[in-house]
Amino acid sequence: MTNQSFSNTGALATFIFRLDRLRMLWWLVGLTFFTLIVPAALANLYSSDQERQAVAETMTNPAMTAMVGPGDLDNYTVAAMTAHQMLLMTAVIAGLMGILLIMRHTRGDEEDGKLELIQALPTGRMAYLHAAVLVQLLLAVVLALVIGFGLAALNIDSVTVAGSLLYGALLGASAFFFAGVAAVFAQLSANTRSATGMSIAVLLGAYLFRAVTDVVNDDLSWLSPFGWVTKAEVYTSNQWHLLLIMIGAALLLFVAAYYLNAIRDLQRGFLPERTGKRTASRLLLHPLGLALRLQRTGLIAWAAGMAVLGVSYGSVLEDMETFFASNEMIQQMLAPEEDLTLAEQFLPTLFVVIAIVAVIPPVMAMNKLRSEERHERLEHLLGRAVSRHQLFGAYLTFALFNGALMMFLATLGLWAAGDASMDEGLSFTTIISSGMVFFPAAFVMIGLAAFLIGFAPKLLTGVWLYILYTFFVLYLGNLLDLHDWYGYITPFGHIPEAPAETITALPLITLSVIAAVLCALGFAGFRRRDID
Amino acid sequence: MEMIRITNLTKKFGSFTALNGVDLTVNGGEVLGFIGPNGSGKTTTIRVLLGILKKTEGDVAVFGKDAWADAVEIHKRIAYVPGDVNLWPNLTGGEVIDLFLSLRGTIDTDKRDQLIEKFHLDPTKKCRTYSKGNRQKVGLIAALASDADLFILDEPTSGLDPLMERLFQEHVNELRAEGKCIFLSSHILSEVEKLCDRVAIIREGEIIESGSLADLRHLTRTHLLVKTKTPLTDLTFFDGVHEVHESENGLSFQVDSEKIDEIIRHISRFGIEKIESAPPKLEDLFMRHYEGKKEVPSGGETDD
Numbered sequence: 001m002t003n004q005s006f007s008n009t010g011a012l013a014t015f016i017f018r019l020d021r022l023r024m025l026w027w028l029v030g031l032t033f034f035t036l037i038v039p040a041a042l043a044n045l046y047s048s049d050q051e052r053q054a055v056a057e058t059m060t061n062p063a064m065t066a067m068v069g070p071g072d073l074d075n076y077t078v079a080a081m082t083a084h085q086m087l088l089m090t091a092v093i094a095g096l097m098g099i100l101l102i103m104r105h106t107r108g109d110e111e112d113g114k115l116e117l118i119q120a121l122p123t124g125r126m127a128y129l130h131a132a133v134l135v136q137l138l139l140a141v142v143l144a145l146v147i148g149f150g151l152a153a154l155n156i157d158s159v160t161v162a163g164s165l166l167y168g169a170l171l172g173a174s175a176f177f178f179a180g181v182a183a184v185f186a187q188l189s190a191n192t193r194s195a196t197g198m199s200i201a202v203l204l205g206a207y208l209f210r211a212v213t214d215v216v217n218d219d220l221s222w223l224s225p226f227g228w229v230t231k232a233e234v235y236t237s238n239q240w241h242l243l244l245i246m247i248g249a250a251l252l253l254f255v256a257a258y259y260l261n262a263i264r265d266l267q268r269g270f271l272p273e274r275t276g277k278r279t280a281s282r283l284l285l286h287p288l289g290l291a292l293r294l295q296r297t298g299l300i301a302w303a304a305g306m307a308v309l310g311v312s313y314g315s316v317l318e319d320m321e322t323f324f325a326s327n328e329m330i331q332q333m334l335a336p337e338e339d340l341t342l343a344e345q346f347l348p349t350l351f352v353v354i355a356i357v358a359v360i361p362p363v364m365a366m367n368k369l370r371s372e373e374r375h376e377r378l379e380h381l382l383g384r385a386v387s388r389h390q391l392f393g394a395y396l397t398f399a400l401f402n403g404a405l406m407m408f409l410a411t412l413g414l415w416a417a418g419d420a421s422m423d424e425g426l427s428f429t430t431i432i433s434s435g436m437v438f439f440p441a442a443f444v445m446i447g448l449a450a451f452l453i454g455f456a457p458k459l460l461t462g463v464w465l466y467i468l469y470t471f472f473v474l475y476l477g478n479l480l481d482l483h484d485w486y487g488y489i490t491p492f493g494h495i496p497e498a499p500a501e502t503i504t505a506l507p508l509i510t511l512s513v514i515a516a517v518l519c520a521l522g523f524a525g526f527r528r529r530d531i532d
Numbered sequence: 533m534e535m536i537r538i539t540n541l542t543k544k545f546g547s548f549t550a551l552n553g554v555d556l557t558v559n560g561g562e563v564l565g566f567i568g569p570n571g572s573g574k575t576t577t578i579r580v581l582l583g584i585l586k587k588t589e590g591d592v593a594v595f596g597k598d599a600w601a602d603a604v605e606i607h608k609r610i611a612y613v614p615g616d617v618n619l620w621p622n623l624t625g626g627e628v629i630d631l632f633l634s635l636r637g638t639i640d641t642d643k644r645d646q647l648i649e650k651f652h653l654d655p656t657k658k659c660r661t662y663s664k665g666n667r668q669k670v671g672l673i674a675a676l677a678s679d680a681d682l683f684i685l686d687e688p689t690s691g692l693d694p695l696m697e698r699l700f701q702e703h704v705n706e707l708r709a710e711g712k713c714i715f716l717s718s719h720i721l722s723e724v725e726k727l728c729d730r731v732a733i734i735r736e737g738e739i740i741e742s743g744s745l746a747d748l749r750h751l752t753r754t755h756l757l758v759k760t761k762t763p764l765t766d767l768t769f770f771d772g773v774h775e776v777h778e779s780e781n782g783l784s785f786q787v788d789s790e791k792i793d794e795i796i797r798h799i800s801r802f803g804i805e806k807i808e809s810a811p812p813k814l815e816d817l818f819m820r821h822y823e824g825k826k827e828v829p830s831g832g833e834t835d836d
């Protein structure tokens with residue numbers, strides 16, 4: 001009987017592989033590309049030890065440690081630089097890939113009813129889950145090998161073969177580990193959206209946890225899987241046993257997922273499915289209320305997440321201040337701005353990261369309109385006395401509100417934590433305004449989503465690619481000495497770097513106008529087209 | 533009064549023509565049965581009627597207004613149940629019904645509660661946990677509890693059990709008695725025969741037949757499968773007997789409804805051992821429509 005549980009896994013794995021091969025290829029190409037260009041570019045840009053140590057100097061501060069983790073700053077070779085600046089972030093993205101890919105074929109297919117069809121075929125009860133896991137394993141191994149050998153093939157002195165292989169393996173293991181996290185949540189929750197949400201919350205939680213503990217007490221970082229990634233000291237001492245810990249932990253997660261899967265019924269979870277209200281509240285009876293209600297849980301979760309992100313970054317400001325106080329060179333470098341504390345001058349770097357994360361929930365909120373359409377639920381509304389204006393307007397309004405709220409909460413969290421911990425405190429208005437200047441950029445992203453929903457809904461993924469592009473350019477632009485031009489083609493590149501720079505109105509107004517035009521065009525397109 | 537007037541409606545999806553010059557009118561107080569095989573364009577027609585899809589050519593008017601431009605005005609007087617009722621997994625049935633009702637106008641709570649009770653729906657459950665039939669009920673209750681002038685129902689009874697199906701039919705008859713207009717797409721011919729005054733048949737995006745049920749009488753034949761003690765003869769000489777086939781189980785053939793009495797009398801003389809009858813299948817109607825143009829192979833089995 002136990003053997004039968006897995007029968008036909010092979011055929012199913014081939015099937016899943018065929019369905020996902022392009023999607024997996026894109027992830028693989030993307031991750032490999034960004035991993036390989038960085039050391040290649042760094043080797044070109046910083047050819048001497050001195051130049052590299054100068055970069056190390058700018059990295060030696062708690063804010064950077066919180067963001068990218070600890071690194072071998074005393075011996076900042078090209079390899080050390082790459083591992084320090086890229087490995088952790090790439091591991092987070094690899095983890096996200098693992099979550100998204102495995103969720104499609106676990107709870108995703110189950111909720112859609114596809115799994116029911118498959119289970120009615122002569123396949124084992126566990127076969128589909130097992131097949132999905134095997135495909136993830138294959139992807140993780142390929143990712144590890146391609147990146148490992150790819151890095152080694154760059155032929156840069158400090159980029160050793162052993163280090164490269166460990167680098168690749170850690171990325172593969174991160175993808176596999178978070179696929180395991182997602183596989184467990186896919187058993188616990190009967191709802192794909194919430195299972196994905198909880199998995200991503202764990203991913204970001206693991207990242208933020210170590211952001212704080214890396215600065216405050218790095219022994220505690222052992223509790224986060226991302227702590228294992230940085231503690232492996234790739235290219236320095238190459239701690240392979242951390243890779244084994246990660247793989248072991250991933251296997252435990254999968255065992256748990258298989259067990260939970262075996263003891264539950266199809267289309268059920270373990271989190272209680274509560275009964276709800278007999279009648280609708282007044283709020284729900286309007287398209288805007290419905291949009292709000294459908295996204296309520298997500299809104300609350302993201303709001304909490306953004307506040308935590310702000311607080312995490314805010315809580316390292318005090319360490320930065322102490323650090324700067326003891327470092328005369330930096331004091332001289334940053335001296336000119338009299339009325340700002342040194343930590344405040346570092347804020348734009350943190351705000352950019354916060355702003356890019358904060359743009360994700362409003363874009364999701366806008367895209368929800370398309371997802372409702374694809375689930376054939378807009379028909380219910382448009383078939384009643386709801387106009388396309390109202391519908392589009394409701395989702396757009398909610399997305400804008402969402403965007404402003406997310407940025408505000410993160411900024412507020414940063415201010416509160418910073419103000420509480422720092423001797424001098426932080427100016428509320430300075431901090432809040434420095435954060436909120438990013439709103440027009442978020443508005444452009446929401447506008448782009450709105451435009452695509454109206455005119456080319458099939459290309460909606462383009463927004464995410466654009467956001468990803470923005471992230472890479474802003475994250476790596478300085479380091480790779482990218483031409484300013486790269487920054488100019490993303491709205492975030494035009495935002496004044498407050499509080500270090502003064503806030504000027506022109507770019508903000510221009511961006512808002514562009515965004516408004518995009519929204520208007522999207523509106524017009526949505527009125528004119530077929531609803532799928 | 534004309535409730536729906538479709539003239540020369542064409543709808544293309546890219547290069548694929550889903551509807552090709554459809555003409556259709558529905559008058560006030562009429563119940564129209566809209567039938568056709570899978571993929572023939574029923575749902576597409578309905579979606580164009582509702583302004584969810586944009587017509588490629590032609591004119592579509594509901595209540596004398598343009599179905600696309602005046603969609604919202606029109607929908608205030610329409611109740612619609614889609615073929616696949618996809619609901620929000622984390623709202624309860626009760627919430628969805630209220631939402632649907634309020635988006636049209638005001639909520640008649642008495643009527644709503646009565647219907648919920650009659651259809652045996654638990655409105656406190658999340659839609660995620662509803663069976664297909666229960667989801668269908670949510671759509672039906674929201675439609676029936678509303679005070680619309682025109683009801684557009686796309687395969688409303690798919691997934692309902694026979695009891696619920698009957699309940700639904702009772703409600704449709706009530707609506708008809710109130711003089712409401714109903715546009716009913718269905719695959720169940722017996723249901724259409726029971727409920728509808730007029731029938732329109734669509735095939736590959738074209739209306740191939742439309743008229744009152746009496747007009748379409750020639751389309752309604754009954755399938756018979758008969759086994760007799762002594763071999764049945766002469767059957768083919770009767771008017772109104774078609775497609776006679778012999779098999780191990782007996783003789784199968786189709787009889788025009790008005791000839792059935794005559795035929796049964798004839799058969800009974802041969803000593804009936806077994807007789808099975810089946811209503812005409814949609815497929816047969818279409819096949820018959822092409823009768824004479826080409827020979828249609830028929831298996832001759834009834835499916836009972």
Ligand SMILES: Nc1ncnc2c1ncn2[C@@H]1O[C@H](COP(=O)(O)OP(=O)(O)OP(=O)(O)O)[C@@H](O)[C@H]1O
Nearest residue numbers: 532545550568569570571572573574575576577615
């Ligand atoms: N959005 C679309 N894009 C392309 N083709 C479509 C689209 N919607 C429907 N079609 C095609 O149009 C044709 C008519 O489909 P429609 O859904 O109207 O059929 P139907 O009569 O309702 O069938 P059923 O009885 O199965 O419900 C089908 O061939 C279908 O594949």
Ligand SMILES: [Mg+2]
Nearest residue numbers: 574575615686
């Ligand atoms: Mg249909």
